[in-house]
Amino acid sequence: MTGHAATQHDPAIHAMDDGVDGPRNMLFGVRLGIASEVMLFGALFAAYFVIRADSGGWPPESFGGERPEILLPGINTLLLVTSSITMQLGVWDVQRHGGRHLLRWLVITVLLGVTFLGIQGYEYANNGFGLRDGVFGSVFYTLTGFHGFHVLAGLAFIAIVANRARRGMVTAQHHTAVEAASYYWHFVDVVWLFLFSTLYVL
Amino acid sequence: MTVVLRRSGLGTPGLTRAVAGAALGAAIGVGGLLAASAVGIRAEGGQLLGLGYVFALFGFLLGVGAFRFWLTWAAARPIDAAEEHAWHGTAGDWRRYFRFTTDHKVIGVQYLVTAFTLFVVAGSVAMLMRYELAQPGLAFDKEVYNTAMSTHGAMMITVALVSIIGGLGNYLVPLMVGARDMAFPKANALSFWMLPPAVVMVAINPLLGGFDSGWTAYPPLSQQANLGQQAYLMAFVTVGFSSILSSINFLTTVFRMRAPGMSLMRMPILVWALTVTATLGLIATSVVAGAFTMLLFDRVLGTSFFRASRGGDVILFQHLFWFYSHPAVYIMAVPGLGAILEIVPVFARKPLFAYPLAVLAFLMIGVMSFMVWAHHMFVSGMATFFHIPIMLTTELISVPTGVVFLTALGTIWMGRIRFKTPMLWVFGFLWAFLVGGITGVYLADVPTDITLSDTFFVVAHFHYTIIGATIYGLFAGTYFWFPKITGRMYDERLGKIHFWWFTIAFNLAFLPMFWLGIEGMRRRVADYPANLGPVNLFVSLMAANIALSVAVFLYNMIRSWQRGPKASPNPWNAQTLEWQTSSPPPVNNFDDIPVVTGTPYQYGSPPMVATPPSAAPAPVPGRPQP
Amino acid sequence: MSMRRHLVIAVIAWALLSAVSMVLAAGLSAMPEVASQEAAIENRTFTVLTVVSMPVLWLVVVGMTYSALRFRARDGEPEDGLPIHGHSALQAGWVLVTFVMVIGLFVYGTVGLVEIRGAQTADFQVEVHAKQWAWEFHYPNGTESKELHVPINRRVHLTFLSDDVIHSMWLPALGVKQDVVPGRTTEAYTTPTVAGTYGGRCAELCGFGHTDMVMTFVVQDEGALNAWLSTLPKQEHAQ
């Protein structure tokens, strides 16, 4: 066979980027990736519940301090849920209207996410306890920290997509990345709902 | 032709730049923290190592060119099509094996060669251990022994995890399902290139004080241990990332890129096996990554997940670890099972017996392997009632595993068996894995496990299962697909010498270990009761023979790759798709994507005489795609 | 030869080999020292497992060997084998038989487990402290010692505590192996049946001193045990 003759426009080879099957492969892959992430948070939550069950009360007596207030994280929950909605509005917009308002929705989403991180940073700074303060500090900061890191990654992803949208590189036909980002963002949102209810409420 | 052949050097992505990137990354990480400590922020060795490693890893990957595409994409710049093509490499150019290359066949070979290299290194470390164990008393420091033992375990586990699925799997799956490449070629290359930094990290652990906790890294011991311990933990998390990424790739390829007509029940059994393996890797790996991260945080950041004195839970780690690591033993074994079932029909000249049942068995193994993890914890002190369901599920998993034996036996029964080298390895596999599996049932039974746990009986069990499944499967597969991969034939005589020498030495080395374990020889210990000396000496001598036989294999492979006789496209007259294209296959695998019309094992069907290879009509006729 | 002839020969070979090896295995006593009821159960379970494994082992080995000898193609023979299709009865039978065997083993194992760990009563209590790298034994009368002495024919309850890392108390002759875990108390029961002095060791890797974390222990009658206990100095702060 003569080397590269067929490669130039071969769908399979460029599956990731463009081509016939590419986008659907990409989204399939993103779903699988999220499945694996679910297990990662599953492990963290398992650790949380086991440690909590081990220690008579919660927070454990040795911890001394209080559980963080519910107000700020409550606001954060609203922010994140809203951002999930704005993200989805962006996706629908690009699917149905070719993305006339896509950029707007993405920017709003990013702003909401950044505010979320800002508030969380403020909370971290004013909690009065640290990562090294016993198991409570460990699970609190590790779980929210892991989640915060995912928020950051999601924001970077959305910002990149927004930039591409700004340059007109996202169209009704080519918007895989928008959908991928939305899957990821919804996932991050759902994880937060679990975190919020277990860490702050229950 | 717009193939850009790049010279290696600092100016272009490649190994040189990768190494420079790694060095720079390490310097930034360590330097940054040192600078921080200069202004009063305290930095410990663990934090230096951690940050240095993360930066070095990214420096390496950046340097090798792993992120070029994604960075270009992220910066919203146009993708250079010509450059992207160059990433496939040119068939026949050896330099592509040392570059970030997206051709799944190149990546497969990269994995294979890395795995065999690691196998030889870890095997040589085992020779060191057998030297110590040859006589009662201490030949060298206990620390040296424990570090050697842990390093051997860690490296061999990596070999077992990646060799078949990463090596043979990458090479074969797209060919077998009739695709031109994996679904995500660049992610595939990235998976591979994450391995070298991780492997180097494990290999240099003696420089960091060694690590003495064994591959299981149980805290609190692993929290006290040296920096070498931390090197292992970080390396393992990296390998985990790599295997999650490649699992996603395999699953997407299998579920979305099959050629027309290739229904699920027409897939070669190896593809099924690897699908189950990839699913296990996808679901289980992040759990151990989470556990190891918590352990790292305990060491480096001062958390107390596994610090009992501060409310942490020691047993929790074991649950999380085995929740991954038991499925992991099937991640090691199932590809081997798939490989030999692929080979059996070809040399027995009969269709694979009970194919649907075998598929079902693989699926059952996959599901059940998530329900048995606590059999590693029968003496750990977990609740007694929990022993009972775990004992049940663990013993039940013998049923689907046994089906593999039914399939193999049903296929060779009344066959026309040709004992080429790969087929010999299949028979060796059946024996070794049978012994390993049956002795696993002894361990699954709580009363016997109480006395056998943590002895050499366990060591013998898992060498019989891992070597029996993974290494035998790997050797069988490497011989079998050697002509496809290299386009040349290996030396049959040397192959047979390798088989007999290896098999005899392996059995003589590891069978006595069962007895040693029953007699009370503990694992992970440099010294043992003097009365066990003679048997240990014998074991050590036989272990040396294993090494010699492997040397024969290496010689055979290297020499045949250079000057073996040219192989025809289908030297075994096999029916799966990879044999219906040239040897080695062209960069795009197939001139035309084949259309599949039947199962891949139609041996002996109506014309009971097989046609000679040259004139063989493709049993899965191809026709040009519209 | 017809398929049936091959089968008959192979089955006869399998049955003979299995029968002989099962009889031999039934006489097996694997554990080098058996000095407690629990060790006896473990030893017996080992024997039962070996007996049951024999037919499985020979089934595969005879199948392999017979095929290798009788179904080998002559060089250059182009023929393929006869495809064996279907045989769903064989498939179902194989699955069913292995399933039943496994369930049998499970039931037997569970009975043994309950015998070993079930009854939560004891006549004699020892609290074991493990640390890197030594054992310490606290007796009910408030004394402590580096040696373990237990009464014969009494059910002994051992509880385990660790201050540092995980250890594992292994008393081979008594059939006891139990991890000693920091942060929680673990326990084991045993009923020694043969008096004597035996070796015990730490079975869980616990650092560089793990090799040397070995001890001896004594099984003796109650009188001798009490005499020995009274020679021990009382600890003020005994728990």
Ligand code: HEA
């Ligand atoms: C893939 C898995 C795998 C493989 C293949 C092997 C292969 C071997 N293993 Fe290993 N082993 C493990 C996985 C594996 N092991 C694991 C997971 C552990 C547990 C660690 C722990 O407890 O944490 C372990 C532990 C372990 C122990 C127990 C240590 C202890 O508990 O104290 C021993 C002792 O004998 C041992 C021996 C061997 C030997 C002799 C081989 C031989 O078969 C190796 C033969 C191969 C070679 C020797 C390579 C080829 C060499 C050459 C070609 C020589 C030429 C080269 C030069 C001249 C440089 N292994």
Ligand code: HEA
């Ligand atoms: C490839 C790897 C591999 C595989 C496939 C297996 C397979 C099995 N393993 Fe093994 N195991 C390991 C690798 C593997 N193991 C390793 C590495 C360790 C040590 C980890 C460490 O601590 O370092 C270990 C440890 C280990 C333990 C813990 C021991 C201890 O530390 O105390 C146990 C306990 O239950 C166990 C059981 C089993 C069982 C029941 C199977 C079964 O899946 C086997 C099933 C197969 C058969 C039974 C044979 C074929 C079946 C038939 C022919 C049907 C009929 C059979 C019957 C009716 C019995 N294994």
Ligand code: CUA
């Ligand atoms: Cu204590 Cu090993």
Ligand SMILES: [Cu+2]
């Ligand atoms: Cu297991």
